[in-house]
Amino acid sequence: MKLNSTRVLALVIILTLMTITSNVLAKDGAWTIGPRMLPPSVDVSDEFREILLNTPTPNTEAAKSNIPETTEQWEAMISAADEQTAAAARKMAKALSVKVKHDTISGVNIYRVTPPKIAPEHKNHLFFHVHGGAYILNGGEAGTFEAVLIASHLKIPVISIDYRMPPKHPAPAAMEDVLAVWKVLLNERSAALIAMGGTSGGAGLTMSSVQRFQELGLALPQALLLGTPGADAAKVGDTRYINEGIDTGLVMWDGVIEEAMKMYATNYDLTDPYVSPVYGNFEGFPPSYLISGTRDLMLSDTVRVHRKLRRAGVDADLHVYEGQSHADYLKFMNVPESSEHFAELNAFLLKHLSKPLATTSALQNEVLKNIAVPESAAY
Amino acid sequence: MKLNSTRVLALVIILTLMTITSNVLAKDGAWTIGPRMLPPSVDVSDEFREILLNTPTPNTEAAKSNIPETTEQWEAMISAADEQTAAAARKMAKALSVKVKHDTISGVNIYRVTPPKIAPEHKNHLFFHVHGGAYILNGGEAGTFEAVLIASHLKIPVISIDYRMPPKHPAPAAMEDVLAVWKVLLNERSAALIAMGGTSGGAGLTMSSVQRFQELGLALPQALLLGTPGADAAKVGDTRYINEGIDTGLVMWDGVIEEAMKMYATNYDLTDPYVSPVYGNFEGFPPSYLISGTRDLMLSDTVRVHRKLRRAGVDADLHVYEGQSHADYLKFMNVPESSEHFAELNAFLLKHLSKPLATTSALQNEVLKNIAVPESAAY
Numbered sequence: 001m002k003l004n005s006t007r008v009l010a011l012v013i014i015l016t017l018m019t020i021t022s023n024v025l026a027k028d029g030a031w032t033i034g035p036r037m038l039p040p041s042v043d044v045s046d047e048f049r050e051i052l053l054n055t056p057t058p059n060t061e062a063a064k065s066n067i068p069e070t071t072e073q074w075e076a077m078i079s080a081a082d083e084q085t086a087a088a089a090r091k092m093a094k095a096l097s098v099k100v101k102h103d104t105i106s107g108v109n110i111y112r113v114t115p116p117k118i119a120p121e122h123k124n125h126l127f128f129h130v131h132g133g134a135y136i137l138n139g140g141e142a143g144t145f146e147a148v149l150i151a152s153h154l155k156i157p158v159i160s161i162d163y164r165m166p167p168k169h170p171a172p173a174a175m176e177d178v179l180a181v182w183k184v185l186l187n188e189r190s191a192a193l194i195a196m197g198g199t200s201g202g203a204g205l206t207m208s209s210v211q212r213f214q215e216l217g218l219a220l221p222q223a224l225l226l227g228t229p230g231a232d233a234a235k236v237g238d239t240r241y242i243n244e245g246i247d248t249g250l251v252m253w254d255g256v257i258e259e260a261m262k263m264y265a266t267n268y269d270l271t272d273p274y275v276s277p278v279y280g281n282f283e284g285f286p287p288s289y290l291i292s293g294t295r296d297l298m299l300s301d302t303v304r305v306h307r308k309l310r311r312a313g314v315d316a317d318l319h320v321y322e323g324q325s326h327a328d329y330l331k332f333m334n335v336p337e338s339s340e341h342f343a344e345l346n347a348f349l350l351k352h353l354s355k356p357l358a359t360t361s362a363l364q365n366e367v368l369k370n371i372a373v374p375e376s377a378a379y
Numbered sequence: 380m381k382l383n384s385t386r387v388l389a390l391v392i393i394l395t396l397m398t399i400t401s402n403v404l405a406k407d408g409a410w411t412i413g414p415r416m417l418p419p420s421v422d423v424s425d426e427f428r429e430i431l432l433n434t435p436t437p438n439t440e441a442a443k444s445n446i447p448e449t450t451e452q453w454e455a456m457i458s459a460a461d462e463q464t465a466a467a468a469r470k471m472a473k474a475l476s477v478k479v480k481h482d483t484i485s486g487v488n489i490y491r492v493t494p495p496k497i498a499p500e501h502k503n504h505l506f507f508h509v510h511g512g513a514y515i516l517n518g519g520e521a522g523t524f525e526a527v528l529i530a531s532h533l534k535i536p537v538i539s540i541d542y543r544m545p546p547k548h549p550a551p552a553a554m555e556d557v558l559a560v561w562k563v564l565l566n567e568r569s570a571a572l573i574a575m576g577g578t579s580g581g582a583g584l585t586m587s588s589v590q591r592f593q594e595l596g597l598a599l600p601q602a603l604l605l606g607t608p609g610a611d612a613a614k615v616g617d618t619r620y621i622n623e624g625i626d627t628g629l630v631m632w633d634g635v636i637e638e639a640m641k642m643y644a645t646n647y648d649l650t651d652p653y654v655s656p657v658y659g660n661f662e663g664f665p666p667s668y669l670i671s672g673t674r675d676l677m678l679s680d681t682v683r684v685h686r687k688l689r690r691a692g693v694d695a696d697l698h699v700y701e702g703q704s705h706a707d708y709l710k711f712m713n714v715p716e717s718s719e720h721f722a723e724l725n726a727f728l729l730k731h732l733s734k735p736l737a738t739t740s741a742l743q744n745e746v747l748k749n750i751a752v753p754e755s756a757a758y
Contacts, residue, residue, distance in 0.1 A: 030418040031436035033624055039409040042615045043657065043683050057410035236421045238673040238702055242621060245412055278422065294617040294679055303673060303699040304422050310698070310723065318697045319689070320682040323617055344689065 038246060041294075041323030045336040052323060055248055063251040067259055071167045074263075078136055085142035092145070092333075096152040100144050106180040109140075109162035113147040119155035124193050125353050127151075128185060128221065129160040130209070132200030132327065134230070134257050135174065135264035136165055146199055146227075146330055153342035154349065156195075159185070163205070170266035171275055178209040179216075186219055192354035197225030197289075199327050200298070204230035207277035207305070214284060223352035224288040225345060228298045228326050229305050231278035233261040234270040237300030247297040247325040282308045287315040289348040291341055293324025317348060417625060420673075420702030424715040431702060434627055442630035446638055450546045453642075457515055464521035471524070471712075475531040479523050485559040488519075488541035492526040498534035503572050504732050506530070507564060507600065508539040509588070511579030511706070513609070513636050514553065514643035515544050525578055525606075525709055532721035533728065535574075538564070542584070549645035550654055557588040558595075565598055571733035576604030576668075578706050579677070583609035586656035586684070593663060602731040603667040604724060607677045607705050608684050610657035612640040613649040616679030626676040626704040661687045666694040668727040670720055672703025696727060 040052035068074040093100050097116040104110065113129070127150055131143030138145070140162060147160035163177040185194060197206045203226040213220055235253050244252045265275040273280030278301065288309055292302035299320065309316035321328070321337055329341040419431035447453040472479045476495040483489065492508070506529055510522035517524070519541060526539035542556040564573060576585045582605040592599055614632050623631045644654040652659030657680065667688055671681035678699065688695035700707070700716055708720040 028418060029432040029434075030416045031625070033415050033417050033436070034439070035414050036412050036620055036623055037409045038412050038617070038620045039407060041617055043611075053408040055408075057412070060413070232422075238417070238420055241415055241417045242625065242673070244415055246410070246621065294621070294682060299699075300673055300701055304701050306698070307700065307719075311719070318699065319685070320678075320697065320699060321686065322679055322683050340686075340690070 033242075044321075044323045047335040048323060048328075048332065048337055051332055051335070058245050058248050058251045060245045060252050064255045067255050074136070074167050078139070081137055082139055082142040085138060085145055086140060089141055089145040089148055093148045096148065098148045098151050100141065100148065102141075105159075105184045108177045108181050110181060111141070111144045111147065111160045111162065113144055113151045113158040113160055115151040115155050115157070117155060118157060121350055121355070122154065122156040122353075124189065125156055125349075126185070126189065126194045127154070127156050127158040127349075128182070128194055128196040129158050130163070130178065130196065130198040130202040130206050131160060132198055132202035132227075132230070133165075134260040135171075135201045135205070136167075136260045139165055146202070149330065149333055149338075149342065150225075150345075153339070154346045156349075166260070166263035166266070171264055171268055174205055174264075175209050175212060175274070178205060179212060182209070182213065182218065190354065191219035192222045194221045195223045195225065195349050195353060196221035196286075197227070199225075199227030199330060201230045203227050204275075204277055207231065208274055208280065210285065211273060211277060211280040214281065220284070220286050222286055222354060223349050224286050226288050226290045226302075226305060227329070228292045228296055228302055229277075229290070230298065231276065231301040231305050233265050233275040237298075237304065239299040239301075240297055243295055243297045243299065243325075246295045248295070249326045249328070249331060250297045253297060278304050278308060282312040282314060285309055285312060285314045287317075287348070287352045289317050289319075289345055291319045291321070291329065291344075293321040293326075293328060295323060295325040297326055315352075317344075319344060412621075423700075423702045426714040427702060427707075427711065427716055430711055430714070437624050437627050437630045439624045439631050443634045446634050453515070453546050457518070460516055461518055461521040464517060464524055465519060468520055468524040468527055472527045475527065477527045477530050479520065479527065481520075484538075484563045487556045487560050489560060490520070490523045490526065490539045490541065492523055492530045492537040492539055494530040494534050494536070496534060497536060500729055500734070501533065501535040501732075503568065504535055504728075505564070505568065505573045506533070506535050506537040506728075507561070507573055507575040508537050509542070509557065509575065509577040509581040509585050510539060511577055511581035511606075511609070512544075513639040514550075514580045514584070515546070515639045518544055525581070528709065528712055528717075528721065529604075529724075532718070533725045535725075535728075545639070545642035545645070550643055550647055553584055553643075554588050554591060554653070557584060558591060561588070561592065561597065569733065570598035571601045573600045574602045574604065574728050574732060575600035575665075576606070578604075578606035578709060580609045582606050583654075583656055586610065587653055587659065589664065590652060590656060590659040593660065599663070599665050601665055601733060602728050603665050605667050605669045605681075605684060606708070607671045607675055607681055608656075608669070609677065610655065610680040610684050612644050612654040616677070616683065618678040618680075619676055622674055622676045622678065622704075625674045627674070628705045628707070628710060629676045632676060657683050657687060661691040661693060664688055664691060664693045666696075666727070666731045668696050668698075668724055670698045670700070670708065670723075672700045672705070672707060674702060674704040676705055694731075696723075698723060 040049060068077050099114045101112045103112055129147040131138045143162050144160050147158045151158045161178060161181050164173040197203055206224060210220055240253045268275050271279055290302050290306050292299045306316055306318045329338040332338060419428060447456050478493040480491045482491055508526040510517045522541050523539050526537045530537045540557060540560055543552040576582055585603060589599055619632045629636060647654045650658055669681050669685050671678045685695055685697045708717040711717060
């Protein structure tokens with residue numbers, strides 16, 4: 001049987017490698033991990049299993065060889081990717097009747113993303129969304145992809161920020177934009193009514209921004225979404241190695257992601273909390289919701305942030321999904337695991353966002369406004 | 380234009396690689412994952428990093444070749460391991476001034492594990508401990524290892540059950556023992572004052588037992604410790620493959636663990652919830668605390684159980700530690716990560732275990748008993 005001979009061959013390779021490396025300690029303590037077979041995950045939804053069954057082994061060679069070299073090449077790669085994502089975001093918004101309207105706040109581009117109906121329990125709430133994309137992708141309407149899903153699933157109004165990015169604008173441009181918008185949002189409503197966050201680089205930028213808000217003595221958002229956060233701009237973290245060639249989305253750190261981080265960091269050391277917020281302060285952080293998967297290259301980023309939060313005494317909920325790669329809850333947004341994520345996120349936000357007395361009164365007043373009250377009822 | 384030729388080149392490379400490197404879908408959809416280097420984890424405590432720096436690559440060959448064949452060989456292997464663990468447990472109990480006293484409940488062997496001082500907030504509480512060891516190891520005093528740590532860190536009294544195990548006693552002997560003891564514990568105090576659980580097989584047996592308590596209409600423990608639970612008796616779960624040869628403790632599923640599961644299951648199908656509780660019912664489960672690590676062979680078991688609990692609406696807290704293998708919080712019980720685990724566990728139990736009014740009154744009465752109250756004070 002063909003499969004068996006493949007397996008026997010794999011075994012022979014493993015045995016040979018084991019004999020050669022023979023468990024001697026490498027100078028830097030690094031381990032040599034042999035090849036292996038990874039079957040499609042079993043205990044997942046039928047829909048997600050079907051996807052895994054039809055996904056070939058992630059191609060590390062292609063990932064490594066496809067790195068732009070000049071600024072023009074970067075910009076071409078970025079705009080090609082963003083065009084596709086923007087088209088998908090537009091289609092999705094239309095299908096879900098979510099309104100996406102461009103606007104500016106303090107000169108920063110933003111999108112107002114509004115579901116067809118706001119849930120009564122989210123009346124007065126706002127989700128301040130920070131898109132991901134390794135700090136280079138998802139500029140313009142492409143950045144609204146996750147925002148549309150949040151608005152639709154949670155029935156909450158969203159403002160999604162289109163912050164400046166490399167190659168033209170390395171850090172701190174992105175955070176300056178977030179800060180400028182945040183100051184205006186704080187004038188419009190209580191921070192206790194605002195959730196903030198995003199996925200990957202969006203979660204990373206959220207964390208460094210919140211750390212900056214703290215330094216400036218600004219009010220903080222009431223709750224955070226830290227979706228498989230880009231917490232470390234350097235190649236640090238077990239799963240950056242363990243899940244190389246296993247994560248179907250990112251595939252591997254070396255290559256485009258690594259170079260994107262360097263472009264973003266330009267003016268900063270890779271360990272500076274400004275670009276690697278995992279090394280920043282987490283004391284007094286808002287309650288945070290974290291999500292990752294067993295095949296996620298950034299699982300270590302996620303659990304490292306979770307522990308930093310917990311050590312600082314922050315209410316932080318960690319969710320790890322079997323079989324999921326980096327941000328699969330966005331990529332495969334129509335499988336049950338994705339809906340489950342948004343349901344969990346909503347439950348978390350509803351637990352932590354303030355429910356101002358005004359909400360109830362406003363609703364009541366609406367209902368009661370046409371009922372005449374006889375004079376005697378007030379005695 | 381240069382860019383176009385770059386793109387064409389990239390496309391050609393991708394297509395070529397897809398043709399060459401078995402990115403052809405295997406019949407069963409399994410991926411072939413290549414070898415890699417795994418450096419020691421970085422963002423961990425200095426003490427734990429030192430351990431990782433001095434740990435050689437886990438030896439899969441040794442793990443595979445060291446499998447007992449006859450019942451006598453199994454018993455010899457088990458008793459050799461248990462002697463060592465029992466000696467360590469005794470040393471630890473002595474060093475921590477924890478009392479370990481053998482007793483029986485309903486004819487089942489148990490150990491009463493008592494810290495030198497019970498924390499006032501745990502007055503009236505009890506931790507019902509179920510030891511791990513792949514359902515074959517840690518019989519007798521060896522099973523008190525984790526119980527001593529729980530008693531010492533949490534300052535809570537512990538009863539640790541020495542349930543019957545294979546090769547002599549496959550399932551359902553272990554669960555029958557747990558059930559017999561649980562019924563007596565329920566007569567002695569309210570279930571709302573009892574936490575239950577353990578690590579690995581101990582967490583697995585805890586889950587199947589709680590599922591059985593439910594079937595019988597018995598009161599359930601108020602909170603559970605599910606430490607890197609053995610949730611599935613078959614080789615299912617991403618990290619059983621991904622972390623093969625990376626987990627320093629278990630090393631790999633194939634071999635001793637696989638055979639131990641088969642011995643334990645003897646009378647049951649491997650997917651029967653009796654031996655694979657992840658397939659059982661989680662509705663109405665007690666609040667549960669789960670812990671695992673990025674190098675844990677059972678990380679998938681842990682996150683699968685976490686999701687089953689969350690889907691059933693159960694309050695369940697997941698903790699995943701960077702760099703940690705299966706149950707490293709027990710194996711390296713003197714590094715900060717281990718203390719952190721026990722602090723988290725204690726916070727979780729204190730949040731969920733009932734604090735009966737009686738506790739406060741009893742304390743107050745003790746303090747006030749010698750103060751004479753003048754007649755007029757009661758007017």
